[in-house]
Amino acid sequence: MFADLNDDQRALRGLAREVLEGACPAPAVRRSWQDGGELDRARWAQLAGSDLLGVTVPERFGGLSLGSVEWTVLLEEAGRVVLPEPLLEVAGLAPALILAQAGDDLRDRWLPALASGKAFVAVQLRPGDLVAHLDSAQAVLVVRDDALRVLEPADLTATRVPTVDRSRRLFRLDADLTAVAPRPVPRDRLRRVAALAALGTAAMLVGVSAALLDRTVRHVSQRRQFGRAVGSFQAIQHALANCHVLVEMCRPTVWQAGYLLDHNVDAGLAAAGVAKAYASAAASHVNDVALQCHGGIGFAWEHDLHLWLKRGKSLERAYGSADDHRRQVVTRLFPDE
Amino acid sequence: MDLSYTEDEQRARQRIRGWLDEHVPAEPLPAQHTAEGVEAHRRWERLLHGAGFAALHWPREYGGAGADAVTQAIFQEEYLRARAPRRLNRLALGLIGPSIMDFGTADQKRRFLPAMLTCDELWCQGFSEPESGSDLASLRTRAEPDGDGYRVTGQKVWTSLAAFASWMFALVRTSSGGKRHDGLTMLLVPLRQDGVVVRPIRQLDGEAGFAEVFFDGAKVPKSHVLGAVDDGWRVALAALVHERATGVGNYAQFSDDVAQLVRLARDAERGSDPVLRSRIAQLFIDTEVFRAHMQRVASVRHEGELARLANITKLFWSELETRIFETASELLGAEAERADHGDLGFSGDFQRRYWHARASKIYAGTNEIQRNVIATRVLGLPRGDG
Ligand SMILES: Cc1cc2nc3c(=O)[nH]c(=O)nc-3n(C[C@H](O)[C@H](O)[C@H](O)COP(=O)(O)OP(=O)(O)OC[C@H]3O[C@@H](n4cnc5c(N)ncnc54)[C@H](O)[C@@H]3O)c2cc1C
Numbered sequence: 001m002f003a004d005l006n007d008d009q010r011a012l013r014g015l016a017r018e019v020l021e022g023a024c025p026a027p028a029v030r031r032s033w034q035d036g037g038e039l040d041r042a043r044w045a046q047l048a049g050s051d052l053l054g055v056t057v058p059e060r061f062g063g064l065s066l067g068s069v070e071w072t073v074l075l076e077e078a079g080r081v082v083l084p085e086p087l088l089e090v091a092g093l094a095p096a097l098i099l100a101q102a103g104d105d106l107r108d109r110w111l112p113a114l115a116s117g118k119a120f121v122a123v124q125l126r127p128g129d130l131v132a133h134l135d136s137a138q139a140v141l142v143v144r145d146d147a148l149r150v151l152e153p154a155d156l157t158a159t160r161v162p163t164v165d166r167s168r169r170l171f172r173l174d175a176d177l178t179a180v181a182p183r184p185v186p187r188d189r190l191r192r193v194a195a196l197a198a199l200g201t202a203a204m205l206v207g208v209s210a211a212l213l214d215r216t217v218r219h220v221s222q223r224r225q226f227g228r229a230v231g232s233f234q235a236i237q238h239a240l241a242n243c244h245v246l247v248e249m250c251r252p253t254v255w256q257a258g259y260l261l262d263h264n265v266d267a268g269l270a271a272a273g274v275a276k277a278y279a280s281a282a283a284s285h286v287n288d289v290a291l292q293c294h295g296g297i298g299f300a301w302e303h304d305l306h307l308w309l310k311r312g313k314s315l316e317r318a319y320g321s322a323d324d325h326r327r328q329v330v331t332r333l334f335p336d337e
Numbered sequence: 338m339d340l341s342y343t344e345d346e347q348r349a350r351q352r353i354r355g356w357l358d359e360h361v362p363a364e365p366l367p368a369q370h371t372a373e374g375v376e377a378h379r380r381w382e383r384l385l386h387g388a389g390f391a392a393l394h395w396p397r398e399y400g401g402a403g404a405d406a407v408t409q410a411i412f413q414e415e416y417l418r419a420r421a422p423r424r425l426n427r428l429a430l431g432l433i434g435p436s437i438m439d440f441g442t443a444d445q446k447r448r449f450l451p452a453m454l455t456c457d458e459l460w461c462q463g464f465s466e467p468e469s470g471s472d473l474a475s476l477r478t479r480a481e482p483d484g485d486g487y488r489v490t491g492q493k494v495w496t497s498l499a500a501f502a503s504w505m506f507a508l509v510r511t512s513s514g515g516k517r518h519d520g521l522t523m524l525l526v527p528l529r530q531d532g533v534v535v536r537p538i539r540q541l542d543g544e545a546g547f548a549e550v551f552f553d554g555a556k557v558p559k560s561h562v563l564g565a566v567d568d569g570w571r572v573a574l575a576a577l578v579h580e581r582a583t584g585v586g587n588y589a590q591f592s593d594d595v596a597q598l599v600r601l602a603r604d605a606e607r608g609s610d611p612v613l614r615s616r617i618a619q620l621f622i623d624t625e626v627f628r629a630h631m632q633r634v635a636s637v638r639h640e641g642e643l644a645r646l647a648n649i650t651k652l653f654w655s656e657l658e659t660r661i662f663e664t665a666s667e668l669l670g671a672e673a674e675r676a677d678h679g680d681l682g683f684s685g686d687f688q689r690r691y692w693h694a695r696a697s698k699i700y701a702g703t704n705e706i707q708r709n710v711i712a713t714r715v716l717g718l719p720r721g722d723g
Pocket of ligand 1 (some may be wrong): 547703
């Protein structure tokens with residue numbers, strides 16, 4: 001039993017942090033807000049060049065053959081820099097769905113292209129879900145009724161939906177699914193992909209929360225009132241100490257869920273829900289404290305803080321809110337109802 | 338990350354489980370805060386010691402099993418599963434013994450460690466005083482040189498287990514004038530002597546678990562100074578790190594408590610209430626999060642990282658325990674007011690556990706102090722009015 005990141009996993013975290021901080025500094029996120037979150041192909045190529053897009057893709061398809069733990073480590077770093085691109089879907093859910101179905105044709109066609117960054121594939125797990133970057137996708141993987149359908153751009157209409165976080169580029173998808181052949185996927189495998197979606201989102205939220213905490217610590221250490229740094233006031237210190245506890249408690253929960261989804265799927269399904277429930281609630285709290293401790297400047301559109309605040313609010317609800325996942329725990333603990 | 342147990346770990350679990358299944362008394366022992374209870378628990382501890390289970394975390398050279406943190410957690414899981422008796426010499430095994438290993442002379446180790454394992458000598462921790470709680474370094478109980486040793490004068494308070502202890506691990510003042518942290522010394526004080534009066538104090542849970550201890554010229558030989566004279570603050574801080582390292586298996590207790598809440602809720606009339614069920618589900622989530630955290634702690638090797646996680650552990654665990662028992666009270670409804678609590682679940686121990694939980698945010702460094710430490714030492718915030 002070893003319930004911490006090992007040296008390789010720490011090295012991956014270091015690499016991901018370095019690459020993502022270089023490729024996606026705050027001004028780049030600002031630009032993305034201005035251009036409506038358009039896919040930045042140079043940035044995407046940079047991630048591909050550092051092998052970060054194929055983390056969970058098997059080696060024979062050009063990936064790193066790593067597990068879900070490593071994948072959550074990567075996503076935490078993506079959350080930390082509020083990466084506009086949908087790394088969760090393209091470099092996680094898409095390969096997982098393709099591996100969950102049996103067709104070699106899909107694997108051969110898409111996995112190497114996903115790992116190398118040459119292809120960009122969107123995902124819709126549930127009817128009505130908004131789809132990220134649908135306009136740049138060469139294909140959309142749509143899950144319905146125990147089956148996967150691969151839609152080409154010609155099969156669908158994409159309608160842009162304006163979002164509060166303007167670097168999240170979301171679309172409503174309309175398509176006649178009966179016109180596309182379904183590929184059956186075992187139900188437990190689809191459940192695992194849904195759990196990966198919740199878990200990956202939880203991991204990104206941990207990154208968002210950690211970044212909010214870092215930024216807030218920096219701000220209150222510099223901002224002075226009453227002749228001293230506001231970070232020396234105990235009310236501020238205790239609020240931030242609580243945030244630190246929340247962030248640190250999230251991490252091992254997320255890692256363990258990642259491990260379990262690869263080794264013991266039933267336990268992993270439950271653990272991923274626990275992780276998302278906890279990370280969403282923690283993120284909501286940190287979000288609140290971060291704005292409060294910034295005072296008026298934090299409420300100014302021009303200040304960078306809201307890039308993190310707004311991404312956090314989106315992710316809190318994406319793939320199930322804290323309440324949604326707690327409701328599932330209720331159902332599991334009290335199966336009679 | 339590797340959550341599977343190694344073959345060695347699985348074998349250790351089997352051995353522990355087999356032994357406990359065979360030896361754990363069928364009937365609960367008498368309460369620990371009675372003389373009869375102390376004797377019964379002492380006998381149990383000797384049995385544990387004979388099997389090599391008294392101090393898994395102590396190195397072999399001192400009579401322990403030299404087990405790593407994961408094996409300790411396995412032991413605590415199994416200990417709980419077997420509903421084995423509450424441990425007796427907790428402070429000696431968890432905090433004072435390891436401090437003697439760190440700072441003690443060869444003579445001190447030989448003299449004190451074996452009797453801790455057999456519970457021939459029970460220990461208490463004398464830090465807090467009436468005027469010095471959170472601000473520990475302000476303490477005033479003083480030790481003055483006298484012939485071949487010291488004479489101790491002053492008062493300790495809230496001293497757990499003092500009523501039955503024969504020794505105290507006491508932080509006292511040996512010089513004043515300089516910086517206040519610098520004039521403190523750790524003494525190993527024999528309590529069974531003239532000049533020491535122990536007066537038990539009844540706690541909110543009804544037990545006389547702690548006590549006040551008065552020193553009026555009590556004698557302590559020079560050979561019972563632990564570490565250097567005037568260097569007691571360093572010894573005390575190191576002891577607190579050991580204190581935090583002992584609870585690696587606590588999560589098993591909480592998970593078990595929540596499982597019990599679920600069972601109670603399934604049977605109770607109030608148990609179908611969706612608001613209550615939601616609260617219990619949240620506790621389930623919190624205990625799972627705590628388990629993952631403690632398993633991480635058991636895996637961390639780096640001292641600095643361990644110390645950083647220890648403050649988090651104390652905050653989280655104490656607040657979780659309080660929430661668990663508040664929710665249990667809610668579930669019991671009007672019944673929770675009853676003092677004849679034998680049938681209220683939690684092994685007939687509901688009221689004691691409820692009230693004991695209420696103390697957990699106060700002892701082992703109040704939660705406010707833990708937050709101060711996180712803010713200034715971990716987050717690096719500027720020191721201020723805290
Ligand atoms: C059940 C139990 C068992 C105990 N066992 C032992 C034992 O075996 N040995 C022993 O030595 N002691 C023991 N204690 C004592 C315990 O360590 C102290 O109660 C604790 O350190 C707090 O000190 P105090 O009671 O003087 O409270 P105070 O220090 O007076 O604190 C009162 C309140 O003020 C807050 N406060 C104080 N300073 C600050 C600050 N700087 N910033 C913010 N808030 C602050 C505290 O957090 C608390 O809420 C035990 C206590 C309990 C309840």
